[in-house]
Amino acid sequence: MKLLLTYSRRGQSDPGRKPVIARIVKETGILVNVEKANIDSTAGEVLIDIPDADADLVRRCLEEMGVAVRVMEDAVTLDEAECVDCGACISICPQEVFSFDDEWRLRVSAARCVLCGKCIRACPHSALSLQG
Amino acid sequence: MEKSLDLINARIRDGSARVVTAEEMPAIVDALGEEGALEEVDVVTTGTFGAMCSSGAFFNFGHADPPIRMERVWLNDVEAYAGIAAVDAYLGATQEADTQDRVYGGAHVLEELVAGGTVELRATSHGTDCYPRRSITTDLLLEDMNQAIMLNPRNSYQRYNAATNTTDRTLSTYMGTLLPRCGNVSYSGAGTLSPLANDPNFRVIGSGVPIFLAGAEGMVVGEGTQHSSGGGFGTLMVTGDMKRMRQEFLRAAVMPGYGVTIYVGVGVPIPVLDTGIVRSTAVRDEDILTDVIDYGTPRRDRPSMAKVSYADLRSGSIDIGGEAVRTSSLSSYRRAREVARELKTWVEQGKMELTLPVRRLDPAKRAKPMRETAITPRVRDIMNRQVISIAEDEEIRAAAKRLLRGETNHLPVLAGDGTLVGIITTYDVSKAVVTDGRLRQVKDIMTRQVIKTTPDEPVDIAARKLEQNNISALPVVDATNRVVGILSAIDLGKLFGGRRRR
Numbered sequence: 195m196k197l198l199l200t201y202s203r204r205g206q207s208d209p210g211r212k213p214v215i216a217r218i219v220k221e222t223g224i225l226v227n228v229e230k231a232n233i234d235s236t237a238g239e240v241l242i243d244i245p246d247a248d249a250d251l252v253r254r255c256l257e258e259m260g261v262a263v264r265v266m267e268d269a270v271t272l273d274e275a276e277c278v279d280c281g282a283c284i285s286i287c288p289q290e291v292f293s294f295d296d297e298w299r300l301r302v303s304a305a306r307c308v309l310c311g312k313c314i315r316a317c318p319h320s321a322l323s324l325q326g
Numbered sequence: 327m328e329k330s331l332d333l334i335n336a337r338i339r340d341g342s343a344r345v346v347t348a349e350e351m352p353a354i355v356d357a358l359g360e361e362g363a364l365e366e367v368d369v370v371t372t373g374t375f376g377a378m379c380s381s382g383a384f385f386n387f388g389h390a391d392p393p394i395r396m397e398r399v400w401l402n403d404v405e406a407y408a409g410i411a412a413v414d415a416y417l418g419a420t421q422e423a424d425t426q427d428r429v430y431g432g433a434h435v436l437e438e439l440v441a442g443g444t445v446e447l448r449a450t451s452h453g454t455d456c457y458p459r460r461s462i463t464t465d466l467l468l469e470d471m472n473q474a475i476m477l478n479p480r481n482s483y484q485r486y487n488a489a490t491n492t493t494d495r496t497l498s499t500y501m502g503t504l505l506p507r508c509g510n511v512s513y514s515g516a517g518t519l520s521p522l523a524n525d526p527n528f529r530v531i532g533s534g535v536p537i538f539l540a541g542a543e544g545m546v547v548g549e550g551t552q553h554s555s556g557g558g559f560g561t562l563m564v565t566g567d568m569k570r571m572r573q574e575f576l577r578a579a580v581m582p583g584y585g586v587t588i589y590v591g592v593g594v595p596i597p598v599l600d601t602g603i604v605r606s607t608a609v610r611d612e613d614i615l616t617d618v619i620d621y622g623t624p625r626r627d628r629p630s631m632a633k634v635s636y637a638d639l640r641s642g643s644i645d646i647g648g649e650a651v652r653t654s655s656l657s658s659y660r661r662a663r664e665v666a667r668e669l670k671t672w673v674e675q676g677k678m679e680l681t682l683p684v685r686r687l688d689p690a691k692r693a694k695p696m697r698e699t700a701i702t703p704r705v706r707d708i709m710n711r712q713v714i715s716i717a718e719d720e721e722i723r724a725a726a727k728r729l730l731r732g733e734t735n736h737l738p739v740l741a742g743d744g745t746l747v748g749i750i751t752t753y754d755v756s757k758a759v760v761t762d763g764r765l766r767q768v769k770d771i772m773t774r775q776v777i778k779t780t781p782d783e784p785v786d787i788a789a790r791k792l793e794q795n796n797i798s799a800l801p802v803v804d805a806t807n808r809v810v811g812i813l814s815a816i817d818l819g820k821l822f823g824g825r826r827r828r
Contacts, residue, residue, distance in 0.1 A: 278375070278577055278589060278658045282502050284642075285510035285654035293642075298660040316503040318377070318579035318587070318656070 196229070196266040198309070199240045199256060203233070209260040209295035210238045212281045218255055224248045229308040241266070241308055269307030269324070270314070272300065283322065284315040327364060329601045334368045335679045343368040346606055347666040348519045348596075355608040360601040363608070369673050370607040372521040373538070373593035373665030376514050377579060378499070378656025380480035380551060380705040381588050382418040383436060383568050386472040387447060389413055395457035396449035402434045405713075408449070408614045412457060416477075419578075419588040431586030433578035436476075438467040440540070441573045452667065460667030474568035476539065480550035481594045484522035484560040485616050487652070488513035488639060490631055490646065493622035495794070498583025502656050504621055508631070508646050511618055511653045516662035517611040517636030521594040522560045524607045531562070531594050532683025538593035538669045539564055541572030543678060547593070548685065554693040562687075564592060566735040572759040576663065589658070595673055597680045611637035618646065624787050626695060688696045705788050706781035708820045709802045709811035715740050718747055718769040725768050726755050738770045778803050779813055789818055 203210030210233070219226055230241040244252050253263045270291065279300045285291045289306045292313070314322045337343035344353060344367050351370050355363045387396075399408040399415040403423040406415035419433040439445055444465045453460045468474055489501035490511045497504040502512045517523065525531045535546045544566025553561045575591030596607055616639075617630035634644050640659070643650045672678045714732040716725050718739050725737055729752050739748035750772045758771045760764070765771055777787045779800045788800055792815055802811035 202377065279660040280376075280589075280653040280658045282512065283654070285652035286503055287514065297662070298658075312503075315582050316501065318581055318589075319577065320580065 195246045196241060196243050196305075196307075197249070197253065198264045198308045199242065199261050200264075201238050201261045202236065203238055204236050209277055212259070214256065214259050214261055215240070215242070217259070218252055222248070222251060222255065224252060226252070228320075230310065231320050245314065246289075266309065269309055270302065271304075271323050272302050273321045273323070276319045278319055278321075280318065282316055286312050286316040288312070327361060329368070329598065331584065331597055331599065331680060332448035332681055334599075337368055338673055338676055338679050341674070341676060343673060345369040345590065345595075345670045346370060347663070347670055348372045348524050348609075349666065349757055352518070352605045352610050355604060360604045363604045364598060365600055367598050367604075369667045369670075370524065370596045370598060370603075371593055371669040371673065372516075372524050372596065373519050373591065373662045373667075373669060374482055374516040374521060374657065375575065375591040375661035375665055376437075376516070376589060377500070377581070377587045378478060378481045378590045378592075379420050379587045381436075381476070381478040381590055382416055382432060383474055383476045384414065385474050387413045387466065388394045388470075388472050389414075390462050392459045393457050394449060394451050394459035394462050395454055396462075397451045397489060398449065399444050400448045401432075402430070402438070403446075403448075404430070404432050404435050406432075412826060416534065420586050422586055427566060427587060429580045431578070431580075432541075433586050436568070437573060437576055437578040437825065439474065440539065440568060440571045440576050442467070444797070468569055473821055475565060476544070476568045476571070477547070477563070478539075478590065479563050479678050480549075480552055480561045481564050481590060482521050482550070482562045483515065484520065484526065484558055485614055485636075486514045486559075488618045489621045490615055490618050491622045492620050492631070497621055498581070499621050500584050500587070501621060501741060502654065503582055508649070510653055511598065511639070511646070511651050512654045512656055513616070513639045513653060515614075515616075515636065516657060516659060517614055517640065518609060519659075519666050520614070521592065522562070522721060523609055523614050524596055525594075525603075525633050526555075526558070526560070526606060526609075526689075527602075528555060528687040528689040529606075529682075530596055530599070530682060532686045534684035535594065535681055536678055537564060537566075537595075538591065538665055539566035539571070540568075540576040540591055540673070541574065541668075542566045542568070542570035543672075546683075549687045549691070552693045553687070553691055555688060556690040556692040559693070560687070560689075562592075575661070589661075591661060591665040593669040595669055595678065597682075611635060618644070624790070657726045671686050689823065703785045703821060704781065705779050705783045705785060705802055705813055706811070708785060708817045709781065709813045710817060711811045713738060713801075713809050715809055716750070716768055717742070718767070718772065720768050721754060721766060722758055722768060725750055726759075734812075736801075736812065736814070737768075738776075738801040738812065739768055740809065746776060746778065746801055746803050746809050748774050749776050749801060776801060780804070781810060785818065785821065788813055792818075 201209040227243040396414040399406045403425045406417040408415045421432040491504035533548045547563040549559030550563045577589040614636045618632040715738045741747045799814040
């Protein structure tokens with residue numbers, strides 16, 4: 195399951211100043227895969243992937259440390275009314291989320307998405323968006 | 327054996343014509359041989375669905391009361407060309423509105439009309455004795471117009487160059503988003519289904535031939551603009567009644583960072599008259615070759631990185647210099663297939679009979695580049711030839727002195743053999759002094775990835791390099807990487823003083 199973590203780094207005691215991911219791994223033994231991280235001087239946003247069974251525990255621990263957690267279920271969403279099945283997104287995506295089926299219809303493997311947003315900008319038909 | 331068009335049309339009328347799509351034809355020819363396929367198949371239908379910028383429509387809005395001679399016309403704030411009769415206008419697909427907060431253009435207006443939506447017409451005039459009115463605003467549906475005639479000056483390219491990008495930054499082009507360092511390849515065209523790939527000698531596709539255009543029955547007008555059949559890049563000018571078109575085959579699009587375009591579905595039915603036509607309609611993706619062009623070269627003549635077939639492109643990745651690069655199509659093969667299949671149904675059901683060209687298209691024409699009478703300014707015309715440079719093993723102090731004395735902010739750094747190896751700026755020197763006193767030599771602080779230009783480069787391209795990299799000077803090097811000048815943002819100002827306007 196993919197979780198999107200957001201936290202503040204403004205104050206010295208904010209969660210963003212602490213090694214939150216390392217602590218989760220150390221304390222729970224759950225292996226966390228960091229798929230994307232965007233951290234600047236005031237805030238951080240990290241996308242992690244963890245086994246579904248451990249999601250509740252990880253979420254609870256993170257929230258106790260002051261990290262906001264959002265479950266990313268669909269990742270990138272395809273608007274089928276707008277999509278013309280051109281495939282412009284296919285080679286843009288670093289995660290190989292997009293492919294064609296036997297009928298040259300665009301297929302989306304949303305579970306692989308790391309929310310980088312490259313496909314959203316590249317789609318000539320504005321058919322892709324992020325959930326929420 | 328040959329087959330006459332009359333025979334084929336008689337079969338279409340009585341419902342006995344055998345119609346196949348261009349995708350099905352190669353296997354039929356394999357199984358039956360050319361003579362057998364000629365006997366078996368009467369019509370091959372083709373199709374393509376992709377971005378076709380050179381598209382648009384003529385409208386006649388009818389006369390208002392009091393009447394107006396429209397001089398400028400906007401449809402949903404997108405300007406249409408009104409330099410024709412009083413209430414006629416031509417709306418081009420790529421024209422963009424200047425008052426919308428999103429990218430919106432002629433293509434969106436065309437799609438909106440075909441989808442049955444309302445479009446706001448706004449027009450102005452200076453007023454005449456016969457047309458006194460000076461302005462008008464009204465809402466129109468497609469059905470309110472007397473005519474809405476799509477006329478696309480250039481559609482249905484025979485084949486198209488594929489695109490890649492060898493530079494270090496992402497490019498936004500009419501071939502879509504091109505990732506840096508050959509990160510991807512984009513291509514366009516339906517390969518085996520492409521209308522002109524199935525008649526490369528223009529034997530049966532020509533003026534007057536009926537076609538599928540965006541869901542309506544249309545017609546080939548003649549050769550398209552920039553028709554270059556001699557090099558394998560033939561094009562068609564096509565027309566059709568917009569009132570009969572369908573949105574699924576006419577879709578507005580925005581190439582990110584480039585602009586508005588429109589996706590159009592075009593299909594041409596090909597009568598199978600002889601074995602020559604059998605052979606040309608048996609074309610496979612493997613047989614249609616194209617070049618992968620480096621769009622990182624901002625010039626008209628761009629280098630080819632590889633020669634590939636449409637089969638290679640459609641496999642999902644191709645080889646460029648020993649590395650597998652993923653491919654993306656900009657046109658939709660699925661919709662191209664739908665075009666060819668729907669056209670097949672039309673012919674099978676007797677809705678469309680075929681015609682031979684009333685005038686054939688030139689199969690050997692070549693498009694020319696533009697004749698330019700004004701000389702394009704080159705870097706050598708405005709660069710500063712008095713270059714102050716420094717050797718890479720000199721002390722930073724020496725660099726600081728030279729910058730001060732030369733009243734410049736940029737010092738090209740040279741190796742022992744005189745070639746360019748780096749550049750330093752006053753900022754680099756100041757930073758070195760403040761941050762780390764141990765740095766001694768120029769080579770410790772210089773930028774090694776130098777963005778540079780050549781004397782021959784057009785000034786427009788050099789100016790774009792300055793702008794995109796947010797820098798203020800470019801060393802000018804010759805073929806041996808020796809510095810022959812420096813071009814600064816200030817030098818660009820020389821152009822504005824002269825006759826050249828921008």
